[in-house]
Amino acid sequence: MTLALQFAMAAEATPFLERRGLAHAHTDPRYGFEFHEGDGLVVAIAGTHPRYRVDSIGTISAVLLTSTLLERYRPALVVNAGTAGGFQARGAKVGDVFLGAEVAVFHDRRIPLPGFEAMGRAHLPVHCDRALAAKLGLKVGVVSTGDSLDCTPEDLAQLTALGAQVKEMEAASIAWVCERHGVPLVLLKAITDLVDHPSATSEQFVKNLALAVGRLTDALEALMEQLP
Numbered sequence: 001m002t003l004a005l006q007f008a009m010a011a012e013a014t015p016f017l018e019r020r021g022l023a024h025a026h027t028d029p030r031y032g033f034e035f036h037e038g039d040g041l042v043v044a045i046a047g048t049h050p051r052y053r054v055d056s057i058g059t060i061s062a063v064l065l066t067s068t069l070l071e072r073y074r075p076a077l078v079v080n081a082g083t084a085g086g087f088q089a090r091g092a093k094v095g096d097v098f099l100g101a102e103v104a105v106f107h108d109r110r111i112p113l114p115g116f117e118a119m120g121r122a123h124l125p126v127h128c129d130r131a132l133a134a135k136l137g138l139k140v141g142v143v144s145t146g147d148s149l150d151c152t153p154e155d156l157a158q159l160t161a162l163g164a165q166v167k168e169m170e171a172a173s174i175a176w177v178c179e180r181h182g183v184p185l186v187l188l189k190a191i192t193d194l195v196d197h198p199s200a201t202s203e204q205f206v207k208n209l210a211l212a213v214g215r216l217t218d219a220l221e222a223l224m225e226q227l228p
C-alpha cells in the first residue's frame with residue numbers, strides 16, 4: 001500500500017525528507033513537481049515555478065499535483081501537510097498543529113448565481129479521526145482554502161460563516177481531486193500566523209515558519225506511526 005504526502009513548499013517538506021532519508025525519484029517535466037520515494041511512501045512537492053523562481057503554492061498547482069500524484073502512484077491515502085493561518089479569537093496559537101475536520105471549504109470563491117453559490121464554497125470530504133487527534137495532541141478544525149495570503153473583509157466574512165479555524169492555500173483543491181478519485185485525504189496544518197492579529201501576515205509567516213515546520217514534522221512522524 002502506498003501512502004502519499006503532498007506539500008506545497010520545499011521548506012515545509014525538507015525536514016521530513018531529511019529525517020526519513022527519502023530519495024528524489026522524479027521531476028515532472030512540464031510542471032516541475034518533485035517526487036521522493038521510499039518506505040512505502042511517496043512525497044509530492046509542488047516545486048519551483050520556472051519563471052517566478054518561487055514555490056508553486058496555491059490552488060492551481062495543488063490540483064494538478066494531486067491529479068498527477070493519484071494517476072502516477074495510485075496511493076491508498078493522501079496526507080496534505082503544510083503551514084496555515086489560525087484565529088486567536090478561536091483559541092489558535094502560533095505553532096499549533098491542526099488535524100483538518102470532516103470538510104474542507106473555499107473562502108474566496110463567491111459566485112452569487114442560482115445554484116453556483118454552494119459549488120463555489122464547496123464542502124469537500126476530509127478523513128478526520130478525532131480520537132487520533134486527541135491521542136496525538138492535535139487540535140481539530142475546519143480548513144478553508146483561498147489563493148491569497150492576506151484576508152479581505154469578504155474573505156473574513158466567508159471564513160466566519162463557514163466556521164473555519166485554519167486558513168491556507170491548497171487543502172480544498174486537493175480534496176476536490178481526491179473526492180473524484182475516491183481516495184481519502186487527511187489534512188495536517190501547522191500555524192505560522194494569526195489572521196486576526198494586528199501585525200502583517202507576511203511578517204508573522206516569515207518569523208514563525210521554522211517553528212511551525214518543526215512542529216509539523218513532529219506531528220507528521222507521530223501520525224505516520226499510527227497509520228496502517
Ligand code: ADE
Nearest residue numbers: 083084085149167168169
Ligand atoms: N499559509 C500560512 N499562513 C497563511 C495564511 N494566513 N493564509 C493563507 N495561507 C497561509
